[in-house]
Amino acid sequence: MNGLDRRELISELLARRGDALVVTGLGSPSWDCFAAGDSAATFYLWGAMGLAVPTALGLALAQPERRVLCVTGDGEMMMGIGSLAVVAAQQPANLGILVLDNGHFGETGRQEGMTSARTDLAAMAAGAGIATTLTVSEPSEMAQLAALYDAPGPVFAVAKVALGDHPLTLPERDGATLSRRFRAGLGVA
Amino acid sequence: MAETGTGTITDAGTDWSDEVFAAMRARGIGTVATVPDGGLTRLLNLCAADNATRLVTLTTEEEGIGLLAGLWLGGKRGMLAMQSSGTGNCINALSLCATLKMPCLMLVTMRGQWGEFNPWQVPMGQGARAAMEAMGVICFDVDERPRIGETFAAAADLAFDSSVAVAVMIGQRAIGTKSFAK
Numbered sequence: 362m363n364g365l366d367r368r369e370l371i372s373e374l375l376a377r378r379g380d381a382l383v384v385t386g387l388g389s390p391s392w393d394c395f396a397a398g399d400s401a402a403t404f405y406l407w408g409a410m411g412l413a414v415p416t417a418l419g420l421a422l423a424q425p426e427r428r429v430l431c432v433t434g435d436g437e438m439m440m441g442i443g444s445l446a447v448v449a450a451q452q453p454a455n456l457g458i459l460v461l462d463n464g465h466f467g468e469t470g471r472q473e474g475m476t477s478a479r480t481d482l483a484a485m486a487a488g489a490g491i492a493t494t495l496t497v498s499e500p501s502e503m504a505q506l507a508a509l510y511d512a513p514g515p516v517f518a519v520a521k522v523a524l525g526d527h528p529l530t531l532p533e534r535d536g537a538t539l540s541r542r543f544r545a546g547l548g549v550a
Numbered sequence: 551m552a553e554t555g556t557g558t559i560t561d562a563g564t565d566w567s568d569e570v571f572a573a574m575r576a577r578g579i580g581t582v583a584t585v586p587d588g589g590l591t592r593l594l595n596l597c598a599a600d601n602a603t604r605l606v607t608l609t610t611e612e613e614g615i616g617l618l619a620g621l622w623l624g625g626k627r628g629m630l631a632m633q634s635s636g637t638g639n640c641i642n643a644l645s646l647c648a649t650l651k652m653p654c655l656m657l658v659t660m661r662g663q664w665g666e667f668n669p670w671q672v673p674m675g676q677g678a679r680a681a682m683e684a685m686g687v688i689c690f691d692v693d694e695r696p697r698i699g700e701t702f703a704a705a706a707d708l709a710f711d712s713s714v715a716v717a718v719m720i721g722q723r724a725i726g727t728k729s730f731a732k
């Protein structure tokens with residue numbers, strides 16, 4: 362399996378974000394989303410591994426009129442896997458979760474992760490109680506990712522992406538600055 | 551109040567839980583995230599029965615820190631209610647509070663101190679305050695029931711007005727010692 366190009370996928374997906382709010386999991390997903398174009402409506406995590414989904418869930422509950430998209434990695438998602446059950450219990454209709462699954466801990470030196478072997482993230486999400494789950498691994502399937510914006514949430518999608526080799530593109534890293542810029546953009550500061 | 555199969559907790563929560571709930575409501579705290587504890591039973595029941603309060607049951611307490619970050623990013627107030635053992639689960643997550651300089655209000659019911667029967671509760675119960683302080687959380691200890699409501703209210707104001715992480719740690723003496731007697 363070669364896998365999809367994560368930068369292309371993210372730049373296509375975010376080009377269609379409209380007024381969606383985006384929360385990114387630490388490391389590569391943050392760099393991908395920043396590379397696609399910076400926005401005050403994107404909140405980049407640089408740490409708090411395992412908390413991308415809980416953070417996006419809190420935001421989705423606070424802003425029910427806005428679509429919220431969480432973009433994270435398979436390693437990050439595995440660390441916070443229980444949070445999928447919390448999402449299922451809360452049923453946020455405005456939340457979409459996309460895992461860029463390269464089967465590895467790319468950011469830390471490409472160590473093999475669980476999804477390279479036996480673990481199926483979409484099945485875990487379904488087991489947690491998220492009704493709409495999908496996995497895309499071919500360019501021809503990428504249109505299905507529109508469900509992250511359009512289908513009643515919560516929606517959980519896995520994109521099988523290549524390990525790839527992309528330049529580091531680093532957003533602002535001061536959390537106080539990022540969070541205040543985000544809140545100001547929403548008009549809640 | 552009965553806790554099926556695990557013993558009982560003397561129902562000491564009646565006054566302070568109502569006061570905490572009222573203080574919460576008065577401050578617009580609309581979400582309570584929790585992994586339950588016996589000492590929180592009454593408060594959690596009050597939250598569950600209230601249409602204006604969303605109770606979010608977590609699988610592990612650190613999720614609550616992320617949830618509070620997301621709520622705050624979206625302009626809403628929440629709090630995390632947990633047993634002292636849960637503070638240990640939150641340690642790395644609390645980096646979020648320090649880095650974002652966000653308000654983070656936590657209500658902790660203590661175990662492992664006053665007359666504890668279960669030795670497994672003692673290490674984290676005794677280490678909870680040091681662990682929280684190591685991560686920059688301002689801790690208020692309270693073990694006199696009449697002071698819990700006002701302490702919680704002051705902690706909430708501190709957290710939201712000064713955008714800091716604050717934990718109210720309710721001593722086991724005030725909650726009542728869990729008895730495993732049948």
Ligand SMILES: Cc1ncc(C[n+]2csc(CCOP(=O)(O)OP(=O)(O)O)c2C)c(N)n1
Nearest residue numbers: 388389410434435436437465466467468469
């Ligand atoms: C609690 C914690 N453990 C370990 C790390 C080190 N770390 C940084 S990113 C990362 C995993 C990245 O893997 P994944 O989410 O799959 O993203 P990828 O880079 O592969 O896209 C790890 C383990 C960390 N930041 N925090």
